[in-house]
Amino acid sequence: MSETLTLRRPDDWHLHLRDGAMLRAVLPETARHFARAIVMPNLVPPVVTGAQAAAYRDRILAALPEGMAFEPLMTLYLTEDTDPADVAAAHASGLVKAVKLYPAGATTNSASGVKTFENVRGVLEKMAEIGLPLCVHGEVVDSDVDIFDREAVFIDRVLDPVRRATPGLRVVMEHITTSDAVDYASAQGDDLGATITTHHLVINRNHILAGGIKPHYYCLPVAKRETHRLALRKAATSGSKRFFLGTDSAPHTDANKLLPCGCAGCFTATNTLSILAQVFEEDSALDRLEAFTSLNGPAFYGLPVNDETITLSKGAAVTYPSQIETEDGPVTVFDPLTELHWKVD
Ligand code: OTD
Ligand code: ZN
Numbered sequence: 001m002s003e004t005l006t007l008r009r010p011d012d013w014h015l016h017l018r019d020g021a022m023l024r025a026v027l028p029e030t031a032r033h034f035a036r037a038i039v040m041p042n043l044v045p046p047v048v049t050g051a052q053a054a055a056y057r058d059r060i061l062a063a064l065p066e067g068m069a070f071e072p073l074m075t076l077y078l079t080e081d082t083d084p085a086d087v088a089a090a091h092a093s094g095l096v097k098a099v100k101l102y103p104a105g106a107t108t109n110s111a112s113g114v115k116t117f118e119n120v121r122g123v124l125e126k127m128a129e130i131g132l133p134l135c136v137h138g139e140v141v142d143s144d145v146d147i148f149d150r151e152a153v154f155i156d157r158v159l160d161p162v163r164r165a166t167p168g169l170r171v172v173m174e175h176i177t178t179s180d181a182v183d184y185a186s187a188q189g190d191d192l193g194a195t196i197t198t199h200h201l202v203i204n205r206n207h208i209l210a211g212g213i214k215p216h217y218y219c220l221p222v223a224k225r226e227t228h229r230l231a232l233r234k235a236a237t238s239g240s241k242r243f244f245l246g247t248d249s250a251p252h253t254d255a256n257k258l259l260p261c262g263c264a265g266c267f268t269a270t271n272t273l274s275i276l277a278q279v280f281e282e283d284s285a286l287d288r289l290e291a292f293t294s295l296n297g298p299a300f301y302g303l304p305v306n307d308e309t310i311t312l313s314k315g316a317a318v319t320y321p322s323q324i325e326t327e328d329g330p331v332t333v334f335d336p337l338t339e340l341h342w343k344v345d
């Protein structure tokens with residue numbers, strides 16, 4: 001008899017869906033397995049206002065194939081010009097579930113992000129007052145800080161001071177990549193959560209750089225050394241409600257990944273659940289997979305868990321496409337460098 005595993009339907013608490021042809025191509029990959037996702041606002045131009053988020057939500061729902069159910073949870077891109085009243089209205093209407101902080105220049109399409117934190121104080125105070133979470137891309141971009149240290153330095157220089165200055169602000173440390181972030185998150189109270197991607201549980205920096213440069217493993221924050229990957233696995237598989245899945249699945253066409261200055265991002269929507277089941281099984285934590293994919297995230301965001309379930313079964317090697325076709329060209333699916341045996345039925 002084959003082994004099976006039934007979970008409440010998962011949610012993705014950090015996802016890039018893009019727009020236009022790319023949106024149409026990648027949305028089914030997520031909607032097939034996930035009920036909801038926190039949708040990142042780093043379009044060009046970014047989703048800054050409530051009106052822009054409403055229009056983007058409509059475009060996502062219009063791109064959803066017949067017969068598929070999926071709820072996009074919208075976010076606003078925080079700029080130094082963001083209007084606290086617009087944020088509050090977008091939250092009150094139920095449209096917006098988080099505000100996203102990108103330090104200017106930290107990642108793809110982050111040029112409109114925040115340079116001077118004093119300039120967003122009013123928005124952060126309003127968010128603390130109304131209980132709207134701040135999702136944080138936690139990296140400093142100062143040229144004197146080594147790229148592998150950007151996250152740890154951000155915690156000391158920015159995250160902790162901002163949290164101390166804004167009591168009551170709910171914060172999600174997005175896509176954490178270091179044991180420093182795991183340690184910090186573990187020591188905080190229920191007003192802090194941390195998302196972990198699928199790919200950071202699988203790759204370390206050798207996968208990007210050893211034996212030839214591997215653009216499909218290049219993402220931001222960049223994968224760190226093996227000790228950090230192991231700390232992330234321990235956190236994700238611990239069952240601690242502080243940690244939940246945010247895949248950060250970030251599609252780029254192969255043409256854009258393979259440039260001399262290639263785009264950052266791993267596209268994992270297609271095989272994320274098969275990979276996660278394998279990771280949790282390897283770490284003897286299959287009984288804690290549901291907490292990571294389906295329970296801890298809703299608890300942090302104050303949303304109900306999903307009623308539906310999905311079932312995975314273990315068997316022969318799972319087949320999935322190595323690329324997704326889009327009208328703009330192919331997008332390579334993340335290669336976990338091993339056969340996968342858990343399949344979503
Ligand atoms: N990281 N790529 C992208 C975003 C993320 O920092 C992130 O959230 C992207 O392409 O939008 C990436 O590597
Ligand atoms: Zn980010």
Ligand code: ZN
Binds near residue numbers: 015016248
């Ligand atoms: Zn992201």
